[in-house]
Protein backbone atom coordinates (compact mmCIF):
# COMPACT_ATOMS: atom_id res chain seq x y z
CA UNK A 493 0.00 0.00 0.00
CA UNK A 494 1.27 3.40 -0.79
CA UNK A 495 0.11 6.96 -0.99
CA UNK A 496 0.63 9.89 -3.24
CA UNK A 497 1.39 13.34 -1.98
CA UNK A 498 -0.89 15.72 -3.77
CA UNK A 499 -2.22 19.23 -3.49
CA UNK A 500 -0.86 22.66 -3.04
CA UNK A 501 1.34 21.78 -0.07
CA UNK A 502 3.52 19.15 -1.73
CA UNK A 503 3.57 20.30 -5.31
CA UNK A 504 4.58 23.77 -4.48
CA UNK A 505 6.71 23.25 -1.44
CA UNK A 506 10.05 24.85 -1.16
CA UNK A 507 12.08 24.20 1.90
CA UNK A 508 14.51 26.50 3.56
CA UNK A 509 17.14 26.08 6.22
CA UNK A 510 16.17 28.43 9.01
CA UNK A 511 18.30 29.91 11.74
CA UNK A 512 16.92 27.20 14.02
CA UNK A 513 18.55 24.62 11.82
CA UNK A 514 15.30 23.02 10.71
CA UNK A 515 13.92 22.46 7.27
CA UNK A 516 10.69 24.36 7.26
CA UNK A 517 7.93 24.51 4.74
CA UNK A 518 7.55 27.72 2.85
CA UNK A 519 4.83 27.84 0.20
CA UNK A 520 5.47 30.08 -2.78
CA UNK A 521 3.93 33.52 -2.60
CA UNK A 522 2.37 35.05 -5.69
CA UNK A 523 1.60 38.73 -5.64
CA UNK A 524 0.02 40.89 -8.33
CA UNK A 525 0.29 44.65 -8.32
CA UNK A 526 -2.75 46.55 -9.55
CA UNK A 527 -2.63 50.25 -10.23
CA UNK A 528 -2.96 52.60 -13.14
CA UNK A 529 -0.29 54.46 -14.99
CA UNK A 530 1.65 56.54 -12.48
CA UNK A 531 0.53 54.52 -9.47
CA UNK A 532 4.08 53.37 -8.78
CA UNK A 533 3.80 49.63 -9.41
CA UNK A 534 7.19 49.35 -11.05
CA UNK A 535 8.89 51.34 -8.32
CA UNK A 536 7.23 49.31 -5.58
CA UNK A 537 8.14 46.05 -7.28
CA UNK A 538 11.81 47.02 -7.53
CA UNK A 539 11.84 47.99 -3.84
CA UNK A 540 10.13 44.75 -2.79
CA UNK A 541 12.49 42.40 -4.64
CA UNK A 542 15.42 42.56 -2.19
CA UNK A 543 13.12 42.75 0.84
CA UNK A 544 10.97 39.70 0.23
CA UNK A 545 13.30 37.83 -2.09
CA UNK A 546 10.83 37.29 -4.92
CA UNK A 547 11.56 37.99 -8.58
CA UNK A 548 9.77 40.84 -10.36
CA UNK A 549 7.93 39.82 -13.51
CA UNK A 550 6.59 42.67 -15.63
CA UNK A 551 4.59 41.77 -18.72
CA UNK A 552 5.51 45.14 -20.24
CA UNK A 553 9.22 44.32 -19.74
CA UNK A 554 8.76 40.83 -21.18
CA UNK A 555 7.18 42.31 -24.32
CA UNK A 556 9.83 45.03 -24.63
CA UNK A 557 12.55 42.38 -24.42
CA UNK A 558 10.88 40.42 -27.21
CA UNK A 559 10.69 43.55 -29.34
CA UNK A 560 14.36 44.36 -28.66
CA UNK A 561 15.42 40.80 -29.56
CA UNK A 562 13.58 40.99 -32.90
CA UNK A 563 11.85 37.63 -32.30
CA UNK A 564 8.67 36.69 -34.19
CA UNK A 565 6.66 37.44 -31.10
CA UNK A 566 8.45 40.75 -30.70
CA UNK A 567 7.66 41.73 -34.28
CA UNK A 568 4.01 40.79 -33.77
CA UNK A 569 3.54 42.84 -30.61
CA UNK A 570 5.69 45.82 -31.59
CA UNK A 571 2.88 47.76 -33.33
CA UNK A 572 0.54 47.06 -30.41
CA UNK A 573 3.04 48.42 -27.89
CA UNK A 574 3.63 51.46 -30.05
CA UNK A 575 -0.07 52.21 -30.28
CA UNK A 576 -0.53 51.77 -26.52
CA UNK A 577 -3.14 49.07 -27.11
CA UNK A 578 -3.34 45.80 -25.22
CA UNK A 579 -1.69 42.66 -26.52
CA UNK A 580 -4.33 39.90 -26.98
CA UNK A 581 -5.05 37.93 -23.81
CA UNK A 582 -3.95 34.55 -25.21
CA UNK A 583 -0.52 35.88 -26.16
CA UNK A 584 -0.09 37.71 -22.88
CA UNK A 585 -1.03 34.78 -20.66
CA UNK A 586 1.23 32.47 -22.68
CA UNK A 587 4.21 34.79 -22.26
CA UNK A 588 3.50 35.23 -18.56
CA UNK A 589 2.91 31.51 -17.99
CA UNK A 590 6.25 30.65 -19.53
CA UNK A 591 8.07 33.10 -17.30
CA UNK A 592 6.08 32.21 -14.17
CA UNK A 593 6.66 28.50 -14.64
CA UNK A 594 10.32 29.11 -13.79
CA UNK A 595 9.29 30.21 -10.32
CA UNK A 596 6.30 28.08 -9.51
CA UNK A 597 8.25 25.52 -7.52
CA UNK A 598 10.39 28.15 -5.89
CA UNK A 599 9.47 31.09 -3.72
CA UNK A 600 6.90 32.71 -6.02
CA UNK A 601 6.91 36.04 -7.82
CA UNK A 602 5.75 39.64 -7.92
CA UNK A 603 3.68 40.16 -11.07
CA UNK A 604 3.41 43.69 -12.41
CA UNK A 605 1.27 44.71 -15.39
CA UNK A 606 -1.01 41.68 -15.28
CA UNK A 607 -3.95 41.23 -15.07
CA UNK A 608 -5.11 44.25 -17.06
CA UNK A 609 -8.60 42.91 -17.79
CA UNK A 610 -11.07 40.60 -16.05
CA UNK A 611 -10.53 37.82 -18.62
CA UNK A 612 -6.80 38.01 -17.80
CA UNK A 613 -7.56 37.76 -14.07
CA UNK A 614 -9.59 34.62 -14.76
CA UNK A 615 -6.84 33.16 -16.95
CA UNK A 616 -4.36 33.73 -14.14
CA UNK A 617 -6.65 31.95 -11.66
CA UNK A 618 -6.84 29.01 -14.07
CA UNK A 619 -3.10 28.92 -14.54
CA UNK A 620 -2.50 28.78 -10.78
CA UNK A 621 -5.31 26.26 -10.27
CA UNK A 622 -3.64 23.99 -12.84
CA UNK A 623 -0.49 24.15 -10.76
CA UNK A 624 -2.32 23.51 -7.49
CA UNK A 625 -1.46 27.01 -6.40
CA UNK A 626 -3.29 30.30 -6.08
CA UNK A 627 -2.84 34.02 -6.10
CA UNK A 628 -2.00 35.12 -2.57
CA UNK A 629 -2.05 38.90 -2.74
CA UNK A 630 -3.53 41.50 -5.07
CA UNK A 631 -2.11 44.85 -4.01
CA UNK A 632 -4.07 47.75 -5.52
CA UNK A 633 -2.26 51.09 -5.46
CA UNK A 634 -5.15 53.52 -5.59
CA UNK A 635 -5.21 57.29 -5.80
CA UNK A 636 -6.97 60.22 -7.46
CA UNK A 637 -6.88 60.91 -11.21
CA UNK A 638 -5.67 64.41 -10.46
CA UNK A 639 -2.60 63.16 -8.57
CA UNK A 640 -1.82 60.59 -11.26
CA UNK A 641 -2.10 63.21 -14.01
CA UNK A 642 0.53 65.32 -12.23
CA UNK A 643 2.78 62.29 -11.77
CA UNK A 644 2.52 61.12 -15.37
CA UNK A 645 2.94 64.41 -17.16
CA UNK A 646 6.09 65.12 -15.11
CA UNK A 647 7.47 61.61 -15.36
CA UNK A 648 10.80 61.03 -17.08
CA UNK A 649 11.97 57.55 -17.97
CA UNK A 650 15.47 56.18 -18.47
CA UNK A 651 15.95 55.57 -22.18
CA UNK A 652 17.96 52.42 -21.46
CA UNK A 653 15.35 49.66 -21.72
CA UNK A 654 17.37 47.35 -19.48
CA UNK A 655 17.16 49.95 -16.70
CA UNK A 656 13.87 51.76 -17.22
CA UNK A 657 14.07 53.73 -13.94
CA UNK A 658 11.61 56.57 -13.67
CA UNK A 659 12.03 60.08 -12.29
CA UNK A 660 9.82 63.13 -11.88
CA UNK A 661 10.56 66.74 -12.75
CA UNK A 662 9.23 67.81 -9.35
CA UNK A 663 9.02 64.87 -6.94
CA UNK A 664 11.99 62.72 -7.86
CA UNK A 665 14.66 64.60 -9.72
CA UNK A 666 17.79 62.82 -10.91
CA UNK A 667 21.10 63.99 -9.43
CA UNK A 668 22.09 65.36 -12.83
CA UNK A 669 19.35 66.96 -14.93
CA UNK A 670 18.20 64.67 -17.75
CA UNK A 671 20.53 61.78 -16.81
CA UNK A 672 19.70 58.47 -15.08
CA UNK A 673 21.37 58.18 -11.64
CA UNK A 674 21.88 54.45 -12.07
CA UNK A 675 23.05 53.88 -15.62
CA UNK A 676 23.79 57.45 -16.80
CA UNK A 677 21.58 57.10 -19.89
CA UNK A 678 19.53 60.08 -21.05
CA UNK A 679 16.03 60.49 -19.61
CA UNK A 680 13.08 60.84 -21.97
CA UNK A 681 9.37 61.59 -21.73
CA UNK A 682 7.45 58.63 -23.07
CA UNK A 683 4.91 59.57 -25.74
CA UNK A 684 2.08 58.18 -23.66
CA UNK A 685 3.04 60.45 -20.75
CA UNK A 686 2.23 63.54 -22.82
CA UNK A 687 -0.35 65.61 -20.88
CA UNK A 688 -3.04 65.36 -23.58
CA UNK A 689 -3.13 61.54 -23.60
CA UNK A 690 -2.84 60.99 -19.86
CA UNK A 691 -6.54 61.63 -19.05
CA UNK A 692 -7.95 59.07 -21.52
CA UNK A 693 -5.30 56.55 -20.39
CA UNK A 694 -6.46 56.83 -16.79
CA UNK A 695 -10.12 56.47 -17.77
CA UNK A 696 -9.38 53.35 -19.77
CA UNK A 697 -7.41 51.92 -16.88
CA UNK A 698 -10.27 52.46 -14.41
CA UNK A 699 -12.84 50.87 -16.71
CA UNK A 700 -10.72 47.74 -17.12
CA UNK A 701 -9.48 47.59 -13.54
CA UNK A 702 -12.74 47.83 -11.59
CA UNK A 703 -13.97 44.34 -12.54
CA UNK A 704 -10.56 42.91 -11.52
CA UNK A 705 -10.76 44.67 -8.16
CA UNK A 706 -14.28 43.31 -7.63
CA UNK A 707 -13.12 39.82 -8.54
CA UNK A 708 -10.10 39.88 -6.24
CA UNK A 709 -12.24 41.34 -3.47
CA UNK A 710 -14.56 38.36 -3.81
CA UNK A 711 -11.53 36.06 -3.76
CA UNK A 712 -10.43 37.87 -0.58
CA UNK A 713 -6.92 38.56 -1.78
CA UNK A 714 -7.38 42.28 -2.50
CA UNK A 715 -5.57 44.90 -0.43
CA UNK A 716 -6.18 48.55 -1.27
CA UNK A 717 -3.25 50.87 -0.65
CA UNK A 718 -4.01 54.57 -0.82
CA UNK A 719 -1.40 56.77 -2.39
CA UNK A 720 -1.25 60.55 -2.83
CA UNK A 721 1.33 63.01 -4.10
CA UNK A 722 1.86 64.12 -0.49
CA UNK A 723 2.91 60.67 0.72
CA UNK A 724 6.15 60.75 2.70
CA UNK A 725 8.98 58.77 1.11
CA UNK A 726 8.51 55.03 1.50
CA UNK A 727 4.87 55.33 2.62
CA UNK A 728 3.46 52.82 0.12
CA UNK A 729 6.31 50.38 0.71
CA UNK A 730 5.76 50.47 4.50
CA UNK A 731 2.05 49.77 4.11
CA UNK A 732 2.75 46.88 1.77
CA UNK A 733 5.41 45.35 4.03
CA UNK A 734 2.98 45.59 6.93
CA UNK A 735 0.27 43.77 4.96
CA UNK A 736 2.66 41.07 3.77
CA UNK A 737 4.48 40.43 7.05
CA UNK A 738 1.22 40.30 9.00
CA UNK A 739 0.22 37.45 6.71
CA UNK A 740 3.37 35.42 7.04
CA UNK A 741 5.60 36.73 4.25
CA UNK A 742 9.14 37.02 5.53
CA UNK A 743 10.69 40.46 5.13
CA UNK A 744 14.47 40.28 5.03
CA UNK A 745 15.43 43.51 6.68
CA UNK A 746 13.80 46.72 7.80
CA UNK A 747 13.21 49.08 4.89
Ligand code: ADP
Pocket residue numbers: 529550551552553555572573576577578579580584604605606607608612
Ligand atom coordinates in the same frame (compact mmCIF):
# COMPACT_ATOMS: atom_id res chain seq x y z
P1 ADP B 1 2.69 51.01 -19.40
O1 ADP B 1 3.29 51.34 -20.72
O2 ADP B 1 1.24 51.33 -19.27
O3 ADP B 1 3.50 51.39 -18.20
P2 ADP B 1 3.75 48.31 -19.35
O4 ADP B 1 5.14 48.79 -19.35
O5 ADP B 1 3.31 47.40 -18.26
O6 ADP B 1 2.66 49.45 -19.38
O7 ADP B 1 3.42 47.58 -20.73
C1 ADP B 1 3.78 48.13 -21.98
C2 ADP B 1 2.87 47.58 -23.05
O8 ADP B 1 2.90 46.15 -23.06
C3 ADP B 1 1.41 47.93 -22.86
O9 ADP B 1 1.10 49.19 -23.37
C4 ADP B 1 0.71 46.81 -23.62
O10 ADP B 1 0.74 47.04 -25.01
C5 ADP B 1 1.61 45.64 -23.33
N1 ADP B 1 1.15 44.91 -22.14
C6 ADP B 1 1.77 44.82 -20.94
N2 ADP B 1 1.06 44.09 -20.07
C7 ADP B 1 -0.05 43.70 -20.75
C8 ADP B 1 -1.19 42.94 -20.41
N3 ADP B 1 -1.35 42.42 -19.18
N4 ADP B 1 -2.13 42.73 -21.35
C9 ADP B 1 -2.01 43.24 -22.58
N5 ADP B 1 -0.97 43.99 -22.97
C10 ADP B 1 0.01 44.21 -22.07
Ligand code: ZN
Pocket residue numbers: 650651652655656657672673674675676677
Ligand atom coordinates in the same frame (compact mmCIF):
# COMPACT_ATOMS: atom_id res chain seq x y z
ZN1 ZN C 1 18.94 54.08 -16.27
